[in-house]
Amino acid sequence: MTQKIVLTKSGFNAVTETDARNKIFDSSYETLKYFSSGEVTVARSGASASGTFTHNLGYIPFFIVYVDYSADDADFVQCPFYFADFTGYVFIAAWADSTKLYFEVEASVAPPSTLTYHFEYKIFRNDTGL
Amino acid sequence: MIIFYDKITGEITGTIRGRLHNEDQLRMWIGDENENGRIICQWKKTETLNKDKTEEIWEPEIQTELFTELEKNSSLLKELVVDTNKVEIVRRPLVP
Numbered sequence: 001m002t003q004k005i006v007l008t009k010s011g012f013n014a015v016t017e018t019d020a021r022n023k024i025f026d027s028s029y030e031t032l033k034y035f036s037s038g039e040v041t042v043a044r045s046g047a048s049a050s051g052t053f054t055h056n057l058g059y060i061p062f063f064i065v066y067v068d069y070s071a072d073d074a075d076f077v078q079c080p081f082y083f084a085d086f087t088g089y090v091f092i093a094a095w096a097d098s099t100k101l102y103f104e105v106e107a108s109v110a111p112p113s114t115l116t117y118h119f120e121y122k123i124f125r126n127d128t129g130l
Numbered sequence: 131m132i133i134f135y136d137k138i139t140g141e142i143t144g145t146i147r148g149r150l151h152n153e154d155q156l157r158m159w160i161g162d163e164n165e166n167g168r169i170i171c172q173w174k175k176t177e178t179l180n181k182d183k184t185e186e187i188w189e190p191e192i193q194t195e196l197f198t199e200l201e202k203n204s205s206l207l208k209e210l211v212v213d214t215n216k217v218e219i220v221r222r223p224l225v226p
Contacts, residue, residue, distance in 0.1 A: 038132075039207060040144040040160055053144065054159040074205055118208075 004028050032062060033125035040121060044105050045114040053101040055123060062126040063101060065094035068118040076120060092117065131190075131197060133169045133219060134160040135212035142207060142219075149173035149188060149201075169217060171197050193218055 006014040007024040017023060042051040055061065066076040069083075069092075080093040088108030095102050103119045132146040132155070144160035150172055160166060171190050179185035190197035196219055200206050211222045 036146055036148070036155055036158065038145040038147045038160075039204070041142065043141075051143070052161060054157075056154075056157045 030126075035061070035123050035125045037120070037122045040101075040103050040119045042103050042105055042117045042119065043114050044107070044111065044117065046110045047108070048104070048106040049117075050105070051103040051119070053103070053121060054099060055096075055101060056099055057125075057127075059098050059127040060096050060130045062124040062128055063094075063096055064122045065101070065103065066120040067092050068120070079119075094119065094121070131171050131200065132156075132158075133171070133212070134166045135169070135214070136161075137165060137167045137214060140212040140214045142210060142212060145207065147204075167212075167214070167217065169212065169219065 005025065005027040006017070007026075008014045008017050009022050009024060012022045014023075020026060020029070036055075038053075040051045040053055042049050065079040067079055067081055068074055068076050069081060080091070082091050083089065090105065090107040092105050094104070101121055101123070103117075103121075105117050131148065132151060133142055134144045135142050143166055146155055146158060146160075148155070151170065156170070159168070169192075171192050173188045174191050175186050176189050177187040179187065196210070200210075200219075209222050210219045212218070213220045
C-alpha cells in the first residue's frame with residue numbers, strides 16, 4: 001500500500017474520499033516546492049538592459065517573475081509585460097536556462113535619464129523538464 | 131537575507147530573501163560575480179519564551195535594526211545603498 005497524506009474538507013472521509021474537490025491536500029498530486037525569492041534591479045540608460053540571477057540548479061526550474069511598473073508605488077505585474085503607444089514601446093521579460101534566470105528590458109528609445117526596474121522573482125525546486 | 135551590490139557604486143542589484151540560507155542558496159548569485167559583492171545576513175535564535183519551545187525570538191546576526199525593518203518592509207530597499215568600505219547597508223543620503 002502506498003503511503004500518502006490526505007486532508008479532506010469537513011464532513012468527508014480522508015480514507016475513502018476520491019473526489020479532489022472535497023480535499024484540502026492530497027500528496028498523490030504534484031505540488032510546487034518553493035525554493036527562493038528576492039529582488040533584482042536592472043538599470044536602463046540605453047534602449048535595452050538586462051540582469052541575471054544565477055540559481056545553479058542544473059535544470060530549468062518553475063519560476064514566476066513580476067516587475068514593478070510604477071516609479072512611485074509598488075505596482076507589480078507578471079512578466080512578460082508589453083506596452084506600446086504612438087511614442088514607442090517597452091518590453092519586459094524574464095526567462096531561464098539550467099543555471100540562470102534572465103531579466104530583460106527592451107524599449108524603442110533610450111530614456112532621458114537612467115530608469116531602474118525592480119523585478120521580483122519566485123523560484124521553485126520543480127524541474128520543468130524543458 | 132542576502133544582498134548583492136555593485137562593488138564600485140554600492141547600488142543594490144538584488145536580494146535573496148529569507149532568514150536562514152543553505153548551501154544551495156549560498157551558491158546563487160545576482161549579476162556578475164566579478165562586479166557584484168554580497169552581504170549575507172543569517173538570523174539567529176536569541177530567546178525561547180516558553181518550555182515547549184513554540185515561541186522563539188529571532189534576530190539578524192548583523193545590522194539588526196535595518197535587516198529587521200527590511201524584512202517587514204521590502205520597499206525600504208529602494209532607500210538603501212551599500213557602503214563599500216565598511217561592507218554594510220546604509221540609508222541613501224538625501225539629495226538637497
